[in-house]
Amino acid sequence: MSGGNPEGLPKDVGHRLEELERGLFTSDLSVNEFLLVKEAGFHPLGFVMGSSIHHTGVQTRRWSKSQELTKLTEAMYNARELAMTRMEEEAEVLGADGVVGVRLDVNYYEWGSDAAEFVAMGTAVKAEDGGSYRNVLGKPFTSDLSGQDFWTIMQTGYVPQGLVMGTCVYHIAHRGLAQAIGTVGQNVELPNFTQALYEARELAMTRMQDEATRLEATGIVGVRLEEKSHQWGSHTIEFLSLGTAVAKRGDEVTLPKPMAIISLDN
Amino acid sequence: MSGDDIPGAAFADLRAEVARAFAAPEGKTSGTDRGVTSDLSIDEALLLHSIGWEPIDLIFGASVVSIPVGIWTWGQGALDPASSAHAMAMTSASRRMEDQCASVGGHGAVGVRVAIEIHPRHVDVELTGTAVRPVGRAARRQRPFVSDLSARDFALLQGSGWAPVGLAFGASFVYAPRRTAGTVLRQSTQNVELVNYTQALYAARESAMERMQRSALEMSAHGIVAVRVDEGPMPFARHVIRFSSWGTAVALVAESHVGRQPRVVLALDDQVVQFAPEALHGG
Numbered sequence: 001m002s003g004g005n006p007e008g009l010p011k012d013v014g015h016r017l018e019e020l021e022r023g024l025f026t027s028d029l030s031v032n033e034f035l036l037v038k039e040a041g042f043h044p045l046g047f048v049m050g051s052s053i054h055h056t057g058v059q060t061r062r063w064s065k066s067q068e069l070t071k072l073t074e075a076m077y078n079a080r081e082l083a084m085t086r087m088e089e090e091a092e093v094l095g096a097d098g099v100v101g102v103r104l105d106v107n108y109y110e111w112g113s114d115a116a117e118f119v120a121m122g123t124a125v126k127a128e129d130g131g132s133y134r135n136v137l138g139k140p141f142t143s144d145l146s147g148q149d150f151w152t153i154m155q156t157g158y159v160p161q162g163l164v165m166g167t168c169v170y171h172i173a174h175r176g177l178a179q180a181i182g183t184v185g186q187n188v189e190l191p192n193f194t195q196a197l198y199e200a201r202e203l204a205m206t207r208m209q210d211e212a213t214r215l216e217a218t219g220i221v222g223v224r225l226e227e228k229s230h231q232w233g234s235h236t237i238e239f240l241s242l243g244t245a246v247a248k249r250g251d252e253v254t255l256p257k258p259m260a261i262i263s264l265d266n
Numbered sequence: 267m268s269g270d271d272i273p274g275a276a277f278a279d280l281r282a283e284v285a286r287a288f289a290a291p292e293g294k295t296s297g298t299d300r301g302v303t304s305d306l307s308i309d310e311a312l313l314l315h316s317i318g319w320e321p322i323d324l325i326f327g328a329s330v331v332s333i334p335v336g337i338w339t340w341g342q343g344a345l346d347p348a349s350s351a352h353a354m355a356m357t358s359a360s361r362r363m364e365d366q367c368a369s370v371g372g373h374g375a376v377g378v379r380v381a382i383e384i385h386p387r388h389v390d391v392e393l394t395g396t397a398v399r400p401v402g403r404a405a406r407r408q409r410p411f412v413s414d415l416s417a418r419d420f421a422l423l424q425g426s427g428w429a430p431v432g433l434a435f436g437a438s439f440v441y442a443p444r445r446t447a448g449t450v451l452r453q454s455t456q457n458v459e460l461v462n463y464t465q466a467l468y469a470a471r472e473s474a475m476e477r478m479q480r481s482a483l484e485m486s487a488h489g490i491v492a493v494r495v496d497e498g499p500m501p502f503a504r505h506v507i508r509f510s511s512w513g514t515a516v517a518l519v520a521e522s523h524v525g526r527q528p529r530v531v532l533a534l535d536d537q538v539v540q541f542a543p544e545a546l547h548g549g
Binding site (some may be wrong): 022024030031049051055114117121258261 | 464480534
C-alpha cells in the first residue's frame with residue numbers, strides 16, 4: 001500500500017499543523033470525552049483527518065454466480081487505507097502517541113458518478129507522562145473507541161494498538177426461474193443465498209483478524225459488521241468489519257466496581 | 267460530577283432554589299428586575315445553580331450578509347467572496363449576541379444553537395442561547411463568551427478548571443475541478459484516486475480549519491472542543507465544495523487541569539426491569 005500525500009497536499013497540511021504546535025489544540029471530542037481522555041492521562045493535540053476521492057472501477061458479474069468482486073474489494077480497501085494513512089501522517093507530524101474516536105465515512109457526491117470520498121477523522125492524543133504508546137509498527141495507535149470507551153479500556157490494562165478492518169465486496173447470485181418456481185409456497189432455506197452471505201462475512205472477518213495479528217494484538221474490541229450496497233444494486237454487497245485491536249500491557253485493573261443505579265428520569 | 271458534593275448540603279440548596287424559582291414570577295428575587303427567560307431544561311438550570319451560576323435571559327444574534335451575484339458559476343480555486351461573507355455574518359452575529367449578553371448583565375451565553383444557511387445571494391446566521399452569570403456577581407469587564415456547549419458541559423468544564431472563551435469558526439468554498447471527457451473515459455473501468463478532487467477538498471478543509479484555529483488564537487484560547495464539520499457540495503451549485511467547521515474555544519483558567527475520578531455506573535433502567543404501573547390494572 002503506497003501511503004503519502006499526493007503532490008501539492010503537504011504544503012497546506014503543514015501550515016495548519018504548525019499552528020497546532022504552538023499550543024492550541026482542536027478536537028471533535030465532546031466535553032465528556034475530552035475530560036475522560038485527560039483522566040486517562042492523555043492530552044488532545046489536534047483534530048486530524050485524511051481523505052481520498054477515489055474512482056471505483058467496474059467489474060463484470062455473472063448473473064447466476066456468487067463471487068467476490070476482487071476489483072471492488074481492492075478499491076474499497078485501498079481507498080480507506082489511503083485515508084487512514086494520511087490521517088496517521090498528520091498525527092505523526094504532531095508527535096502523537098495515538099488517535100482516538102476515529103470515524104471512517106464514505107460520501108458520494110453528485111459531481112462524480114462512481115467517485116466517492118473516503119474520509120478518516122479523529123483526535124490525535126499524546127500521553128502526559130511521556131510514555132510511549134506506539135504500536136509494534138512504530139506508528140501512533142488508532143482506535144475508533146469513544147472517549148468513554150477509551151478511558152474504560154485503559155483502566156483494565158489493555159492498550160489500543162490500531163483500528164483494524166476487513167472488507168469484501170460480494171456478488172450474490174440470482175436464482176434461476178426454475179428454482180424460484182420450485183420453491184413457491186414452501187418454507188425452505190435458500191442455501192445459495194445463505195452460503196454467499198456466510199462466505200462474504202467470513203472473508204471480511206478473516207481479513208480484519210489478519211490485520212490484528214500483524215499488530216500482535218491479543219484481541220479486537222467493539223467490532224462492527226456493516227453491510228452496504230453503496231451504488232451497485234441489491235445483489236452486490238460490501239461487508240465491512242471494523243474494530244479496535246488491543247493488547248494487554250499490564251495486569252493492574254484500576255476500574256472501579258460498577259455501581260448499580262436506577263435513574264428517576266422518565 | 268464528583269461524588270462528595272451530592273448528599274445533604276446540596277439538597278438544602280435545592281429547596282432554596284425551588285423556593286426562589288416560585289418567587290421569581292412575582293418579582294421577589296434579588297438580582298434580576300424581571301423574570302428569567304431561558305431555553306435551558308430544568309435539569310440544566312438546577313445544574314447551573316449547583317455551580318453557583320444562574321440563567322438570566324434568552325438572547326439572540328443574527329446577521330444576513332449578501333454574496334456578490336454570479337460567483338457560483340464556473341471558476342477555479344477558492345471562492346473568497348463567499349467565505350468572507352460567511353466570516354462576516356458569523357462575526358457580527360456573535361458580536362451582537364455578546365452585546366445583548368452584556369446588556370442583560372451576563373458573563374456569557376451557553377447552549378447556543380448555531381444555524382447557518384447559505385443561499386445563492388446571501389448568508390444567514392442565527393444564534394440563540396441563554397445568558398448566564400455567577401449568582402450575585404456584577405457584570406464582567408471582559409467581553410462575554412458565546413458557547414455552543416450545553417449547560418451540563420459548561421458545568422463540567424468549570425469543575426475541571428476550564429472556561430469557554432468564545433465560538434471559533436471557519437469556512438471555505440472551492441470549485442471542484444472538471445475532468446476532461448477523455449480522462450473520464452480512460453478512468454471509467456479503473457480503480458484510481460482522483461487526485462485533483464482530493465486536492466480541492468484538502469484545500470477547502472485546510473483553509474477552513476486554519477481560519478477556525480486563527481479565530482481561537484485571537485481569543486487566546488488553549489483549545490477547541492466539540493469541533494463540528496460540515497462538508498459537501500452546495501445544493502444549488504454542485505461543483506462547489508463547502509467545508510465549514512466550528513466549535514467552542516476553551517482556555518485553562520485554573521492553575522492546572524483538575525482531574526475528576528469518574529464513577530462507573532450500571533444503569534438498571536431497561537425495558538426488562540422497568541416497572542409499569544398500568545400492568546397492575548390488567549390493561
